Amino acid sequence: MTTAQFEKETSKRGEWVRQANRFTERITADGSSGWRAEPGRYRLVVCLACPWAHRSIIVRGLLGLTDAISLAVVDPIRDEKGWRFTLDEGGRDPVLGIEYLSQAYLRTDPDFSGRVTVPCIVDVESGKVVTNDYPRITLDLSTEWREFHKPGAPDLYPxxxxxxxxxxxxxxxxxxxxxxxxxxxxxxxxxxxxxxxxxxxxxxxxxxxxxxxxxxxxxxxxxxxxxxxxxxxxxxxxxxxxxxxxxxxxxxxxxxxxxxxxxxxxxxxxxxxxxxxxxxxxxxxxxxxxxxxxxxxxxxxxxxxxxxxxxxxxx
Structure with a gap:
């Protein structure tokens, strides 16, 4: 977190206040949300250092969704432009075709000016962010993606x-x-x-x-x-x-x-x-x-x- 971001998210009494999640649409089994759970349609973007993203990596793996939802991993060092895809050849995500996660954020909301966060799920076809609502992402992987769970997958949210x-x-x-x-x-x-x-x-x-x-x-x-x-x-x-x-x-x-x-x-x-x-x-x-x-x-x-x-x- 840069000094400018730090100051922006600190209250007058010195308390740090977490930025609200900007994209909170849901991917559902029946598609009633506008986004249907479909293998190959979405890409989960994570940083291995981030505890919020780490949750989604664990849940995706335990449920056997690794083939259904592809995974993009950003560089652990976040610069002034945000999360970078420098771990990929040419510094560009091979599926989304972008160098910075911020490009997907701005494609979704051209006026977005907050801190770009992981995890987020991006619609591969449109390149737009469906959700960066990390608490909901893992719950929906457990409940809305059930059709695509591996045999014997654990019920993490019974x-x-x-x-x-x-x-x-x-x-x-x-x-x-x-x-x-x-x-x-x-x-x-x-x-x-x-x-x-x-x-x-x-x-x-x-x-x-x-x-x-x-x-x-x-x-x-x-x-x-x-x-x-x-x-x-x-x-x-x-x-x-x-x-x-x-x-x-x-x-x-x-x-x-x-x-x-x-x-x-x-x-x-x-x-x-x-x-x-x-x-x-x-x-x-x-x-x-x-x-x-x-x-x-x-x-x-x-x-x-x-x-x-x-x-x-x-x-």
Whole structure:
């Protein structure tokens, strides 16, 4: 985040306020939204460093939608023009034919002047953004794309559990997923202290909840676990130091550390984590809080493959 973007999204009392999602149309099974779920029609654009995009990568893979929805990966370093397709030959996405994701945003809304965000889903034929509504994207992949799920795909948003999942993820979003950003981008001591207290208070509550059950809701992995995982897996690598979330490291919170390793070692999770992209993005992009753009060598990440013992919890 550039200094100008940082200042634009900071309130008068020093609180960081997340930009609202600009494109919120939905892709539905019956096409009643104007966008029908059809294999090959859409391209999911992500950054491997972004926790919000990471959710969609995990869900897409777990549900077996990799052939139905193609994937575009942007460079982890975002410049003044936004997300770039420099990882592709010629610096251009081979399907959408664009160099910057901002081109798809402006094709959709020529007057768009906000921050270009990932994940987003782009209609391949028109080149327009259908949605960058990251909370809804993963839920719709679970519910509206069901016809194209692989045999035996997990039900990540089971109907009987949806109310409980929604209730659990609301404070996780407010205090943890978004909470680490509220710590990192706070521009007053008061705003930082408030976000810091809420973050670790929530992590304490989650530790207590997970001390007696393997997953957040029920006895299988759900959307709630995926949403928490993408923040936890970045915690020690970037949030602890870069965002000043330093009461404890994840590795110093026994329950959450074991829980995070359990998910990391589950097929569909660990192989989607790119710590190089994660560290380079946060430390080399947020010049408002790291003007030197030096990327630290640590922490030691070898512990992610250590036994977690979570299979015995709740039995």
């Amino acid at each position: 109907e009987a559990r949806r109310a409980e999942i929604d209730e659990v993820v609301e404070p996780i979003f407010r205090n943890v997923n978004n909470g680490v950003y509220r710590c990192g981008f706070a521009s007053s001591q008061e705003a930082y202290d408030e976000a810091f207290t809420a973050l670790f208070g929530e992590l304490d509550r989650l530790s207590e909840r997970l001390s007696g059950q393997r997953y957040l809701v029920g006895d299988t992995i759900t959307e709630a676990d995926i949403r928490l995982f993408t923040t936890l897996v970045r915690f020690d690598a970037v949030y602890h130091g870069h965002f000043k979330c330093n009461r404890h490291k994840l590795t110093e919170l026994p329950v959450l550390w074991a829980y995070a390793r359990d998910l990391y070692q589950t097929p569909g999770f660990g192989e989607t984590v790119d710590f190089d992209h994660i560290k380079r993005h946060y430390y080399a992009t947020h010049d408002a809080i790291n003007p030197t753009r030096i990327v630290p060598q640590g922490p030691d990440l070898s512990g992610w493959d250590e036994p977690h013992g979570r299979e015995r919890v709740g039995q």
